[in-house]
C-alpha cells in the first residue's frame with residue numbers, strides 16, 4: 001500500500017540508479033529537512049560506494065529485489081537508471097507502493113508509459129517525472145513575462161541548441177554507451193530524444209499540448225558505435241495555435257563553458273509587441289544576461305536571476321517533496337503531462353522517418 005499523502009514527517013527516500021546524473025539529483029537531499037535518504041541501490045559497486053560516502057547513514061543494496069524486500073521503510077524512490085529500464089524499474093517500485101520521482105525521458109514508448117501509469121493507479125503511489133528546465137529561474141521568469149502580456153500576443157516560439165563535445169564535466173563511457181545503444185536499437189538518440197526531451201517539455205509547459213509536428217532528424221556518424229541524431233529541425237503547432245521551431249546543430253569542435261553538459265541553448269518567445277529571450281541554460285554560450293525582454297522600443301535585461309542549471313534540480317526535488325508533504329497544489333510534471341511530452345518527442349522522430357507532418361493523436 002502506498003504511503004498516504006500528506007506525509008507528516010521527513011520523506012524516506014531511496015535512490016535507485018546512482019550514476020552520473022545523481023551528482024545533481026542528490027544535491028537536494030544533502031541539504032533538505034523535508035527528506036532523508038535511507039537507501040541506495042545500484043549494481044555498480046563503484047557508484048554505490050561513491051554515493052555511500054555522500055549518504056553514510058543510508059543502507060546499500062546491489063539489487064532492486066533486495067531493496068524492495070528490505071524493511072528500511074521507504075516512502076519515495078528517486079529513479080536514475082538508464083532510460084530503457086525506466087518502465088521495468090518504475091513498475092516494480094510502484095507495485096511495491098512507493099511514490100516515484102523518475103528521470104526523463106519518461107520511457108522509450110507510449111506503451112511503457114501506459115504500463116507505468118497503470119501501475120501507479122493500481123497501487124495509489126504517485127508517478128512524477130522530474131524536469132529541471134521548468135524550474136530554471138530565467139525560464140520561469142520568461143513564462144511570467146509572456147503571461148503578463150508585456151510582449152503582446154504570442155506570435156511564435158523558437159528554441160536553439162548547439163551540441164559540442166568540448167567543455168563541461170566529464171561523462172564516463174559507461175553513461176554514454178547505453179545512450180548510443182538506445183540510438184542503435186530504437187532510433188532514440190542522445191540529442192533529439194534524450195536531451196531534446198527538456199525542450200519538448202518546456203514547449204508543453206509554456207503553450208500546452210501539440211496538435212501537429214514535422215521534423216527532419218539527421219544523423220552524424222563518428223564511428224560504428226557513435227551515431228548522433230543531429231542536425232535536426234523540428235516544427236510544430238500547439239493546439240492553441242502557437243507555432244514552435246526547435247533547431248539543433250552539431251558543432252563538435254566548439255568549446256562551450258559549462259559546469260555541466262556542454263550544450264548551448266536559447267529560448268525565444270516572439271510576441272506581437274516584442275520578444276523575450278533566455279540566452280543560456282545548461283552552458284554559458286552567450287555571456288549575456290540570462291533573460292532579455294524587448295518591448296515598446298526598450299530592451300530590459302535580467303542580471304540577478306539564478307542561472308545555475310544545477311539549482312533547478314534542487315528546486316524540482318523541493319517541489320515534489322513539498323507536494324508529498326502537503327498534498328497541495330499542482331504536481332509538475334505529473335504522469336499524464338509527461339505522457340503528452342513523450343507523445344510529442346516520439347511523433348517528431350516518427351514524422352522524420354515518414355518524412356511527413358503527423359497529427360499527434362494519430363502519430364504513435
Ligand SMILES: NC(=O)c1ccc[n+]([C@@H]2O[C@H](COP(=O)([O-])OP(=O)(O)OC[C@H]3O[C@@H](n4cnc5c(N)ncnc54)[C@H](O)[C@@H]3O)[C@@H](O)[C@H]2O)c1
Pocket residue numbers: 016017018019020021022041042043044047063064080081082083085089103104105132174175176178194
Ligand atoms: N535530468 C537531466 O537533465 C538528465 C541528465 C542526464 C541523464 N538523465 C537521465 O537520467 C537517467 C540516468 O542517466 P545517467 O546519465 O545518470 O546514466 P548512468 O549510466 O551514469 O547511471 C545509471 C545508473 O543506473 C545503474 N543501474 C542500472 N541498472 C540498475 C538497476 N536495475 N537497479 C539500480 N541501478 C541500476 C547503473 O549501474 C548506473 O550507475 C537516464 O534516464 C537519463 O536519460 C537526465
